[in-house]
Amino acid sequence: MRMSEFAIARTAAEYMKSLSVRQFGPVKEGCVELGDLTLLVGPQATGKSLFLQMLKLVVDAGAIKAELKRFNIRWNGVADFFELYFGEGMSTLYQEQETETTVDGTKIDLARYLNKYRLPTEESLFYIPAQRVVTIRDGLTRPFTDYRAGDPFVVRAFSERLHQLVQTEFARVDQLFPQQGKLRREYRQLIERHVFGKFQLATDVERFQRRMVLKEAGERVLPFLVWSAGQREFVPLLLGLYWLIPSGKVSRRGEVEWVVIEEPEMGLHPKAIAVVTLLVLELLRRGYRVCLSTHSPHVLEVVWAIKMFQLHSGTEADLRNLFELPARAGMKELAEVCLNKSYRVYYFQQDGTVQDISALDPAASDAAESGWGGLTEFSANISEVVSRVVSRSVQRTA
Amino acid sequence: MKRGDSLTFKQAVAQTADLGESVWQPGLQARGTHSQHVQCAETERLGGSVNLDEALKPLYPTEPRWDYALGWHRGSGEVAIWVEVHPAYTSEVEVVIRKLQWLRGWLATSAPALDALTKRDESPFFWLATGGVSITRNSPQARRLAKSGLRYPARVVRLE
Numbered sequence: 001m002r003m004s005e006f007a008i009a010r011t012a013a014e015y016m017k018s019l020s021v022r023q024f025g026p027v028k029e030g031c032v033e034l035g036d037l038t039l040l041v042g043p044q045a046t047g048k049s050l051f052l053q054m055l056k057l058v059v060d061a062g063a064i065k066a067e068l069k070r071f072n073i074r075w076n077g078v079a080d081f082f083e084l085y086f087g088e089g090m091s092t093l094y095q096e097q098e099t100e101t102t103v104d105g106t107k108i109d110l111a112r113y114l115n116k117y118r119l120p121t122e123e124s125l126f127y128i129p130a131q132r133v134v135t136i137r138d139g140l141t142r143p144f145t146d147y148r149a150g151d152p153f154v155v156r157a158f159s160e161r162l163h164q165l166v167q168t169e170f171a172r173v174d175q176l177f178p179q180q181g182k183l184r185r186e187y188r189q190l191i192e193r194h195v196f197g198k199f200q201l202a203t204d205v206e207r208f209q210r211r212m213v214l215k216e217a218g219e220r221v222l223p224f225l226v227w228s229a230g231q232r233e234f235v236p237l238l239l240g241l242y243w244l245i246p247s248g249k250v251s252r253r254g255e256v257e258w259v260v261i262e263e264p265e266m267g268l269h270p271k272a273i274a275v276v277t278l279l280v281l282e283l284l285r286r287g288y289r290v291c292l293s294t295h296s297p298h299v300l301e302v303v304w305a306i307k308m309f310q311l312h313s314g315t316e317a318d319l320r321n322l323f324e325l326p327a328r329a330g331m332k333e334l335a336e337v338c339l340n341k342s343y344r345v346y347y348f349q350q351d352g353t354v355q356d357i358s359a360l361d362p363a364a365s366d367a368a369e370s371g372w373g374g375l376t377e378f379s380a381n382i383s384e385v386v387s388r389v390v391s392r393s394v395q396r397t398a
Numbered sequence: 399m400k401r402g403d404s405l406t407f408k409q410a411v412a413q414t415a416d417l418g419e420s421v422w423q424p425g426l427q428a429r430g431t432h433s434q435h436v437q438c439a440e441t442e443r444l445g446g447s448v449n450l451d452e453a454l455k456p457l458y459p460t461e462p463r464w465d466y467a468l469g470w471h472r473g474s475g476e477v478a479i480w481v482e483v484h485p486a487y488t489s490e491v492e493v494v495i496r497k498l499q500w501l502r503g504w505l506a507t508s509a510p511a512l513d514a515l516t517k518r519d520e521s522p523f524f525w526l527a528t529g530g531v532s533i534t535r536n537s538p539q540a541r542r543l544a545k546s547g548l549r550y551p552a553r554v555v556r557l558e
Contacts (some may be wrong), residue, residue, distance in 0.1 A: 220437070297536055308532065363486070363531035363553050379536035383544035391521045393546030394502065 003106050005116040012059045012103050013124035013257055023098035027049045030354030033053060033100075035344035036284055040293040041357075041373035042348030048293040049130065050093065051348070052260045053086060053154055053395050055126050055291060058103055059258055062119030067157060076142055079112045088150025093258075122255040126244055127154040130262035130293075132236035135159035139167045139211040140226035153290050166203070166210055176212065177201035177238060181247045184330055187279060190323075194272040233267035233348065234276075241279055244288065251286045258290045265296035273298045281398045285337045296373045303343050304360040304372075310339060347373035402545045407445035407469020410511035418511070421453040425470070428463050434479065435526055436468070438557040445469020445476045454504075462493070464501040467512065470557050477514035478556065479522050486527035486551035488539045494525055495546045527551040 003011070012019075020031040027047035032038065040048040052186060057064065068075075068084065079091035086093060093099070093108065101108045113119075135142055135158060144160040170176060178188045184388040199214040199222065200306045212235065214222040222234065240261075244253050264280065267274045277299055283290050292299065302322060309318050316335035317327070325331040347355040347368050364370040371377030405413070412419035424435035424448050438444065448467045455463065475544040484494050494549040501523075510515060516522050525543075531551050533539050540550060 047549075102530075117419045185414075201437060297534075301534055304534065354481045361530065362533065362535050363527055363551060365554065376535040379540070381548065383535065383540050383550060386541075387544040387547055387549050391523065394547050395520070 001138030001195055004130070005108075005113050006118060006120070007225055008106060008108060008113070009059075009061060009119045011106075013255075017104050018102075019051075019109070019393075020100070020102040021051060021054060022100040022102075023095055024101070026352055027051060027354065029078060030171040030348070032348070032354065033356070034289065034291070035358075036289055036341035037280070037292045037303065037306070037343050037379055039290075039300065039343075039345045040291070041300070041375055042347065043350055044375060046348035046350055047060045047352075048348050049262060050086065051354075052127070052262065052293060053152070054101060055258070056260060057085060058101065058108065058247075059125040061114060061116075062121045063117070063123040064153060066121040067144075067160075068153070068235060070256070072217045073149065073331060075220065076175075078114060081114055085153045087152040099232065100143045109167070110315075124255050125258035125260060126240070126256050126384060128237060128261045128264075129158055130266065131155050132158060132240070133232050133266075133331055135236050136212065136224060136232070139213055140206070141205050141212075143278055150364070158236075158240065161243055161259070162236060165239055165243055166212070170203070171210065173203070173204045174378055175200055176242075178345075182242055182281075183245065184282075186331060187275070187282065188327060188330070190275045190278065191238070194269065194275050195231060201235060201238075227283065228267075229271065230267040230272060237261070237264065237276065239267045241283075244283060252288060257289060259283055259290045260292075262292070263295060265283060265299060266290060270298050274302075277302045279324075281334060284341050285334045294308055295375065296378075297372060300360060300372050300375060301347065303345065304362075306338060307343055307360060314339065338374065345373070358389045404425065404475070405511055405515065407467075407478060407512075407515060410469075410478065410509075410515050411446075411467075413511040414509040416457055417448065417453050421448050423448070435449075435553065436557065438470075438556045442472040443509055445471055452545055453549075461466075462500045464495040464497050469515070474517070474555075475518065476515060477519040477522060478512050479519065479524065480516070481524045481526050481555055481557075483526045484551075485529060486525065486533055487533040488533050488537065491539045491542055495548065496514070497541070498523055498546060498548055505515075517526075521547070521549060523548055524555045525551040526550065526555055527553050 017033060018031060018033045021027050022029050025047050026045060039053065042048055042200055064085065075084050078094055082091045082094050101110055141163040142159045143163045144156045147156045178192060188259055199216055201208040202213055202215040204213055244259060246253055265275045266390055268276065280290055305322055306319065316339060317331050319335035320331055343357045345360060347357045349355060355368050357373055359369060360372060362370055371380060407421050411417050411422045413549060417491055423549055424446050425444050446469050450467050464480055465483050466481045468481065469476045470479050478544045482494055482497055486492055515555045525548060
């Protein structure tokens with residue numbers, strides 16, 4: 001029996017198990033079984049970001065259309081819509097006879113899906129894009145309308161959320177970080193130590209808008225352009241997490257079920273990457289299903305470690321030890337919950353195929369899996385060459 | 399004594415006073431249940447095997463003995479390949495490196511014929527992992543192994 005577009009949208013939003021695409025941009029064929037946490041790895045321009053945007057499109061088609069219409073934006077046909085959604089020049093991604101999108105085994109007719117009048121309009125997937133640094137200019141957040149029509153929708157929508165958060169929800173707040181009630185104390189301490197140092201993220205008012213600055217003990221003020229590259233990358237991510245993690249006893253934001261974060265490690269030191277990875281686990285604890293794209297072996301190391309704990313009866317204490325977390329109730333709960341989640345890893349390859357490397361076995365005979373989709377391949381080759389050189393030298397001198 | 403480079407693995411074992419010909423076994427027989435973890439396309443190139451750990455136990459009961467030696471025909475003669483079967487945890491890296499150091503010392507002082515066959519190969523020492531490998535490829539322990547001249551642990555040793 002054929003599923004209705006509305007049913008597909010509901011399935012995608014609430015319990016989608018897999019998403020497949022064929023002949024979509026650089027991806028010739030890729031089927032991704034979605035875990036509670038799904039990681040996409042692979043070289044540049046292999047389609048990771050496009051795949052994640054397609055995931056958003058499948059889950060949130062109704063909400064995306066509603067948002068575009070809210071700003072009086074109109075389009076005509078799928079190609080037009082792709083230019084609006086994926087960005088200028090992207091209409092060629094969609095080839096009417098060849099591009100296929102399949103949700104849990106049900107093929108979607110994209111043209112029909114996007115033309116459907118009645119689709120759920122609540123946002124179910126929150127997308128933190130790789131270009132997040134552009135969402136803050138001179139410390140000011142940027143609304144949806146501050147962008148060109150050819151800029152990717154996910155950037156504009158994320159920017160709009162941050163704008164709402166800072167200009168409305170935090171309109172009466174002078175200090176954005178650290179802030180009592182926003183994130184657990186353990187996370188705040190780690191962020192202070194590894195990202196902001198002795199500075200606080202504060203706001204002041206410039207031309208009737210709230211501008212973000214870094215303040216040192218209430219004295220020295222550092223405007224946006226003198227922040228470190230990592231801080232500039234981290235602040236939009238932090239605000240995105242504020243959006244997803246409401247204060248008080250509310251576990252999640254609105255109808256949001258899914259979170260996509262592109263390259264959470266961007267610009268950060270490995271210790272700060274560990275903090276961000278921990279915050280991703282906090283999203284899992286809250287029941288979000290999370291998809292990341294990453295170029296960081298550190299992120300994969302955490303997933304590998306958790307999978308090893310799952311295989312070898314690791315405990316919540318072992319998971320806490322990864323991050324040196326104290327044995328407090330909240331941290332124990334986090335670790336226990338995350339030990340019971342499912343983790344998947346996919347390698348987007350240059351030949352247009354997508355390979356499941358979820359086992360992450362560093363001794364696998366398949367180089368794609370042992371090299372973690374190329375992320376540790378270079379290190380492994382260096383070790384291999386060095387071991388040969390040392391062995392040769394020892395053999396000669398012994 | 400004959401020069402090592404004209405010997406076969408079997409002859410080199412026989413010439414080693416600590417071992418003797420009786421410990422040599424054809425094919426991979428000395429490796430017992432571990433033989434399935436050594437793969438080679440041409441079994442006729444195998445020059446036999448020795449359970450080194452067992453053979454040297456009476457003489458060096460407390461030393462960190464290496465597990466196995468294999469003969470492998472390559473190019474114009476045979477080379478000696480050394481395989482240590484060991485759990486691949488980070489905490490075992492130093493243990494295996496100590497074994498390698500002991501093996502190299504033993505080859506240099508007590509097994510010159512085998513030492514000569516060993517030196518014909520650029521990288522003849524293998525760590526065969528029992529179970530999974532719990533050492534990431536970009537870890538300090540992986541680099542420590544490389545620095546000692548030992549390859550990353552493998553679940554299967556492929557002879558080529």
